Amino acid sequence: MNNKFITIGLLSSLLGILAKSAYREFIYVNNFVDFGIADSLPSFLFVVGTTFIGLTFIENKKEKKVVGMISFITVGALLYELEQIFTPMSFDIKDVVATILGGLVSLFLYKYILKKYQAKTL
Secondary structure (H helix, E strand, O other), X not given: OHHHHHHHHHHHHHHHHHHHHHHHHHHHHOOOOOOOHHHHHHXXXXXXXXXXXXXXXXXXXXXXXXXXXXXXXXXXXXXXXXXXXXXXXOOOHHHHHHHHHHHHHHHHHHHHHHHHHHHHHO
């Protein structure tokens, strides 16, 4: 199961880097309207990637621990987004929504993988 977690985590992180650099630049240079995806996708993928990389390091994956870790990562990312209100950085409410969605998707994806894994071992 850890192989799945690290694969999802690394893939999400890589996609987040590509979304922030190549995809965002492509959208801006070509003046495409992607409804803010280029701006918010990295926030979403950061939470998913960090969560699943973190899951590989938890020995005893009890639901309470996993939910706590996902919540901690999501709240940390939200604090980073909210901190941008008070700094010269650019605050965007879509990043807040993307961060929350990243946390929810991480939780549902974890539960889905756990259910499939448990079904295979029975």
